[in-house]
Amino acid sequence: MSNNINIGVIGYGYWGPNLVRNFAEIPGTQVKTVSDFKPELLAKVQARYPKIEITTDCRDIFNDPKIDAVAIATPVSTHFDLALAALQAGKHVLVEKPMTVSSEQALRLIEEAEKRNLVLMVDHTFVYTGAVRKMRDLVVTKAIGDIFYYDSVRVNLGLFQHDVNVIWDLAVHDLSIMNYVLPSQPYAVSATGMSHVPGEPENIAYLTLFFESNLIAHIHVNWLAPVKVRRTLIGGSQRMIVYDDLEPSEKVKIYDKGITVNGNNSAESVYQMLIGYRTGDMWSPHLDMTEALRTEGLHFINCIETGDRPITNGQAGLQVVSILEAATQSMKQHGQLVELNSAQVAV
Amino acid sequence: MSNNINIGVIGYGYWGPNLVRNFAEIPGTQVKTVSDFKPELLAKVQARYPKIEITTDCRDIFNDPKIDAVAIATPVSTHFDLALAALQAGKHVLVEKPMTVSSEQALRLIEEAEKRNLVLMVDHTFVYTGAVRKMRDLVVTKAIGDIFYYDSVRVNLGLFQHDVNVIWDLAVHDLSIMNYVLPSQPYAVSATGMSHVPGEPENIAYLTLFFESNLIAHIHVNWLAPVKVRRTLIGGSQRMIVYDDLEPSEKVKIYDKGITVNGNNSAESVYQMLIGYRTGDMWSPHLDMTEALRTEGLHFINCIETGDRPITNGQAGLQVVSILEAATQSMKQHGQLVELNSAQVAV
């Protein structure tokens, strides 16, 4: 492979160091420049990676003709301006999730990338874990049967955000996983939530997502929980999955459990027990434990070289942002159903 | 104590044997008669309790002047007629939960009991466990501080009901616990859910309950889960509780965790971190492990003798039924907020 890709990374706060470390370890790829407006963070870059250039002005990255691609790890409110500038400078873009603060912005970035034939990828990291890819396999191969529900809990104590509510901070993970694993997209959302700090956004929220079929999804996110929970249940007609991201190795368990519906459901038989219960083995497949960000970085580089569309492309980012928008609107209305704009989410 | 109370038990299916066993073991109390329309169940009574009279006609119980009180453990659709007949026959009544199929019926029973000065008690069993009483203590004594949220999950595989949805079957437990533990009552509910068996009621449901304060409650119930979960989180301003009913002994854990909100929230400081995190000890109190139904049975007998109002009286039953009604209505409307009729729930 003749790749020799130069990356510029914008933002060296919480996530930026992970991006730099992973791109630095991909053969044929170099992190050429890191920008951050905080000099003390750039000092850390310099101490650890003496060869990487540093700057407090991200325009140095956009203006550098040797830089092929830009990774953006800044607060969500800045994603749109930075990604747009990068695309307009002819750079491929990898942007943190959530992609933007509105679906309108996300659409604009998709258009810009398509017009310029540039890769636009959203950093939905969990999609690149062995656990999530295994679950998608199980769904796609119909090992689970028809999907009945997707139920996720993601709660812990902190870190409260000031600019976005807990849905934008935590549910974004579940929505990106869900959209990747499930065979269809939701058409509407009902959400509830509450703020417990005056003047701050909601710190606890519950989302229900409706689909055209009898599939239902639910996500519970909470910044104010005494224990950390990262658990998803996926119920299917053939089998059911428990995905616990806190398990050190057996993160995905598949239960050969379910119901069997017998006979007709006529008026006479309504009080007869029509439903049988099936309980079989449980199975926990060995998972690829490669760091997700490495798999994702390789995929990004590969898309740049081949022109392939990334798995977590702009449309995937837009779908998530659309749900976040609608959920926030529904939450303000105490659970009022809000339809997702199907025009927006069309691929 | 000079009590000598005779009990008639109607229904010897799943729960009836527990009622008979517990009343049989209370000194000064006798189960005089058990009725069930299935002779094979009555044969079990006879084999185990040769001295108890049996009948397939519950009117034998109503008409027996020696019977002081009636315990009703039949399907919910029959509760109203049986309880009303018992009250009209001058018997004290202990009725299974949910109390009735409508708040209108519940109100009617409350009126009848008050008019006749009879004890009307609903079998909200969990209220009489050591774990739930301990949680109420922690809330009442303000050890938890202001209550921010109540979040409960009650899921497992089976048993599907044909006549009621999963809310009436499972959430009834959570609502009875919640109403006992929390210091205030909800004013509205938003619920979502789905049926995965054509023609059958919803087997998965999510309820959000709103209160006048910033307290929010949420209940997740599911008949179609691969694993059994019975877990409640209660978040407060001072401490937080995890109540896991499947733990053999440490069912209640109290976490000295939370947030501290510092300083003003002015426009300038909006990007400063105003919120601090507090993590201290965890503590799991020793719980009274007396069987809940024994504590409850003693309380029922005591109320009969003293004329005291039971903890889980008709009003408590009505409050739960009102929420079940409203939640079912909201669920049909995909999460539309439904207000609870405050007139109904007034004591």
Add this chain to the structure above:
Amino acid sequence: MSNNINIGVIGYGYWGPNLVRNFAEIPGTQVKTVSDFKPELLAKVQARYPKIEITTDCRDIFNDPKIDAVAIATPVSTHFDLALAALQAGKHVLVEKPMTVSSEQALRLIEEAEKRNLVLMVDHTFVYTGAVRKMRDLVVTKAIGDIFYYDSVRVNLGLFQHDVNVIWDLAVHDLSIMNYVLPSQPYAVSATGMSHVPGEPENIAYLTLFFESNLIAHIHVNWLAPVKVRRTLIGGSQRMIVYDDLEPSEKVKIYDKGITVNGNNSAESVYQMLIGYRTGDMWSPHLDMTEALRTEGLHFINCIETGDRPITNGQAGLQVVSILEAATQSMKQHGQLVELNSAQVAV
């Protein structure tokens, strides 16, 4: 099947009621008489099973020509005399574990039963659970490969015994399971332990069992532990088992994990890494959840009718008693190796 077996049960303390209940539910089998020297326990029999005869004199059972078999659930010090008397009265015998207080006594009972052609069975209950039978299958079919170790922990708080040490009370379970599951018998034991109550037998003990191969077994038993643990690890060359009896459903988990030993182990290569690690799927098979005592009771009845030798026959009981004897001796000598008398344990 034309069986019509009458059982006499001696001892109605902790375990006797379970024996009576299970035999009472086996078609064609009746519990004819229960004896216990405590009248208050016999009153419980009468209240629950009005048709069963009661007596404070167990000779009434031995002398009853209609009684075919005797189940003995009394303290271990009485097992020998009662079992011998029952055999001499021509009754088949099911005796609680440990079979006797010495291997000499156990041998004597075996001889008596063989001479009279009677069934002599020891109540090694765990052998009849779905979990233990599944583990034996996995070992017998070589799914686990060669067995490397058997490691069991059985600890909790209470109940301290006065007449036997913790090995006789708790390790007896592990030894009976181990002897059934493993393909060979140990030849020697090293045990250590301690008493923490002056004048009382050891309440904590550790046993190591040696086999002719490189198989090693270890059992940890403790009456004074803050938490209850019931966990066995079985390591094999192909797979490894974790058996946790406290898990409600997934009691047996099979790990496709292990090592692979590569190349020669010559002097030059000694510092090279010869050992590879293999990590594959985990699998938890669905288990037969029939109550062990029911399966065992059916097996006892079947052996009486067919003359088959029981799985947990006198020899199995003797093997366990021989190890208990040797372990107690080793424990007094601070771990000194004690060989098991191979003459005694020969079948």
Add this chain to the structure above:
Amino acid sequence: MSNNINIGVIGYGYWGPNLVRNFAEIPGTQVKTVSDFKPELLAKVQARYPKIEITTDCRDIFNDPKIDAVAIATPVSTHFDLALAALQAGKHVLVEKPMTVSSEQALRLIEEAEKRNLVLMVDHTFVYTGAVRKMRDLVVTKAIGDIFYYDSVRVNLGLFQHDVNVIWDLAVHDLSIMNYVLPSQPYAVSATGMSHVPGEPENIAYLTLFFESNLIAHIHVNWLAPVKVRRTLIGGSQRMIVYDDLEPSEKVKIYDKGITVNGNNSAESVYQMLIGYRTGDMWSPHLDMTEALRTEGLHFINCIETGDRPITNGQAGLQVVSILEAATQSMKQHGQLVELNSAQVAV
């Protein structure tokens, strides 16, 4: 504080990078030189810490007059020669555990350090964790009462060592914790174990340690287990501790559980139940979560400056090595009791 301590680190394999990182972050302390005979490891030092000098010859460290102290993170067989050379060059020494391959070597190092008035410290890392220090507090303050037993399990799959058995690799952790937490030292050991790879040292082992009182300790270590376990039970007359190092936050739990021994234990009362059971609250204290190696590094530097004797000094290292030696000898003799040479372990 006027400290300005220069450190040389020998060995940059598994543990060396942790030492370098922690010393680099202690104010007033610098890692001046790192040596390793593998150039590829030194390249990693250079990439990450451009200012640190590198060398393949550790004598460059001994001969550097600006270096005050040496940290040794090499295979155990090299500890003695390296530590001795460092002491003879006048350097303070921090050496990995186990301190040496024999108690004779350990004694020699202690003498050398005392003669030269240099700090000799052994890297018993766990002693510097919040969890272990909390347990020592609980023991020292008698919150646990008299200590009855110390029981530890440390098992997982891999990494097999070729030059030392599993006791030297894993039990060294438990012994260093035990010696720090318990109020007295063992006088003898009985150990058993087995190798499952021909020509390789034992990969599974069980140690029982005897003390002058009725305290007993047991350690189970295993390189060939399907699951990772890191769990210690400490039983006392007043309370009991469960220490689970795999718990993310509640590593130490204190159970207010135990027995009470009532009345005399005369011959007449031997069959009466003299022992009562006490079950109270469970409590999990908040722990200092500072990285142990940071606390340890600060302690090492402080001892150099003040001349204080380290907590994990040469004597502590010697005590552990003495037990490892004796346990290995006992294991070869199938559990034969081996006394610990009290002369050697005297302080």
